[in-house]
Amino acid sequence: MxxxxxxxxxxxxxxxxxxxxxxxxxxxxxxxxxxxxxxxxxxxxxxxxxxxxxxxxxxxxxxxxxxxxxxxxxxxxxxxxxQGFTYRMKIVYAHFPMTVKLTGGKVVIENFLGERYPRTAKVVGSAQVNIQGDEVTVSGVNKEDVGQTMANIEQATKIKGRDPRVFQDGIYLVAKE
Incomplete structure (x- = not known):
């Protein structure tokens, strides 16, 4: 041995x-x-x-x-x-049209499931967020910053207390490039 x-x-x-x-x-x-x-x-x-x-x-x-x-x-x-890292996400809603915008170092999600108060997700480190129509693109050179920012956005739209088969609204990861 x-x-x-x-x-x-x-x-x-x-x-x-x-x-x-x-x-x-x-x-x-x-x-x-x-x-x-x-x-x-x-x-x-x-x-x-x-x-x-x-x-x-x-x-x-x-x-x-x-x-x-x-x-x-x-x-x-x-x-x-x-090469850099790029994650593409899709904004999905069926019940209430949500608006997503970038304000300072946060992504603000308004009218999610008809809620009165906006939900926010922090943009971590050097990650850059680009919002166009129903697509959100998170890109950067640091994989951890890009991945954590993407996870923050996805977690901000997590639905609790409702049937996930019916309420499928949210922002979801589509592709990693």
Whole structure:
């Protein structure tokens, strides 16, 4: 039975992206800059000719899990600065025509199921929200900000106390691009 002494993962750095590794990982591209600090003490992050290298010596189960998690975060940072993330959502209503607008750092949903007071959803971080007709587009370079903003909008129109088979009004995710 062979024991893995060093577990190593490599992430290629595409052209046009600059990665610096010190106490935090900084990824720069034409669309902006993302920074993130990883605190797991067993995972060593370094940079070698065109690669971000993650290493764990004598890995335990938690170390292997953290290695995969950190690799996914850095990959998402690189992908966000090369392509960006875009989530398309659809405004659906059958009973009361709702109006959705962007005010400051919040999405305001008025007349949802005929309610008197508007519901609000916070726009997180650097995510941008675009509302056109019955379509809402959430886009940005940080996957976590875009995903959390989309979830906030979806949760703001969650129906409680009514039959969801009858009352299907809301704002729902249609596509991730």
């Amino acid at each position: 062979a024991l893995a002494v060093v577990m190593r993962e490599e992430i290629p750095i595409p052209e046009g992206i600059e990665v610096t590794v010190d106490d935090m990982v900084t990824v720069k591209g034409s669309q902006g800059e993302l920074k993130r600090k990883f605190k797991h003490h067993n995972v060593k992050i370094s940079q070698e000719d065109g690669l971000v290298v993650l290493e764990v010596r004598f890995p335990k189960k938690k170390d292997k899990a953290m290695l995969g998690t950190i690799k996914a975060h850095i990959t998402n940072m690189i992908e966000g600065l090369t």
